[in-house]
Amino acid sequence: MRKSVLIGSFFLITTLLLAGQSFAQRGQFKALIFSKTQGFRHQSIPNAVKALKDMAKTRVFSVYATEDATVFNDEFLKDYDVIIMASTTGEILSDGQKEAFQRFVQNGKGVVGIHSATDTEYDWKWYTKLIGGQFMHHPAQQTARLNVVDRNHPATYHLNEKWLWTDEWYAFKNFNEEVHILLQLDETSYEPGSRDGKSMAMGEVHPMSWYHEYDGGRVFYTALGHVEAAYEDDDFLDHVYGGIWWAAMGYPIQ
Structure with missing residues (x-):
């Protein structure tokens, strides 16, 4: 009887240890960092990947970083909760890889876009x-004022209403007006430049970060992150992590 109890206790402890080890390896969620480029390649990509890997250690989630597009298949992606498009550019996925990406989102998973993820596909x-x-397009890198228009998202909980930031300020076309804007660029606080005699400003609504639910999944995007120094800034990294956490976990926005 005593021997049976000891054996049972041994197996229970072993199971708990293995379960704990599995969680430690996987953490809260599993993120795929994808940074393939077929257009302009940002010098900050290595900084971004390193910062995300360091973030995974301190925030207790697991990451795998790659530029190999063949991982966009159902079998590989099924183990991941969120894909982080880290300054991707150009046409980077084949038709079959695009279909796998769509199924990933349709299965309720998350996507995070950083900076030039909007310069992609x-x-x-x-x-x-x-x-x-x-x-x-964008003007020269410079400092500008961001208005934090929504502080009720994990990506902006920590920010004040005004945020002075230095970056490469994107203007957008084909903007999806169904997204929820988090950050807006104050165009009175910087020089937007001109092209062919026309201002490169967007006007009163100039979004810099947003989130939405799309085709069954969750999406967060920030246009910030061009400069290498961004990936050493606590406010920026908390901004990115809040977006990753929400996209991966899907907790309701309060």
Whole structure:
């Protein structure tokens, strides 16, 4: 009898240890960092990948970083909760890979876009709606004022109503007006520049970060993150993590 109890206790402890080890390896959720480029390649991509890997350690989630598009298949993606498009550019996925990406989202998973994720797959209408818009142009890098128009999202809980930030300020076309805007650029606080004699400003509504639910999944995007120094800034990293956490976990926005 005593031997049976000891054996049972051993198996119970072993099971708990293995379960704990499995959680420690996987963490709260599993994120795929994808940073493939077929257009302009940002120098900040290595900084972004390193920062996200460091974030995974401190925030207790697991990551896998790659630029190999063949991972966009049902078998590989089924184990992931969120895909992070880290400054991707250009046409980076085949038709079959696009279909796997769509099924991933339709299965209730999350997508996060950082900076030039909007400079990606211009001819894929589904992706444009998903990510929220398409990069159009930008002026020289400079400091500007961001208005935090919605502080009720994990990506903006920590921010004040005004945020002074230095970056490459995107203007967008084909913007999905169904998204929920989090950050707006104050166009009176910087020089938007001109092209062909026309201002490159967007006007009163100039979104810089947003989120929405789309085709069964959850999507967060931030246009910030061009400069390498961004990935050492606590406010920016908390902004990104809040978006990742929401997209991966899907908890209701309060």
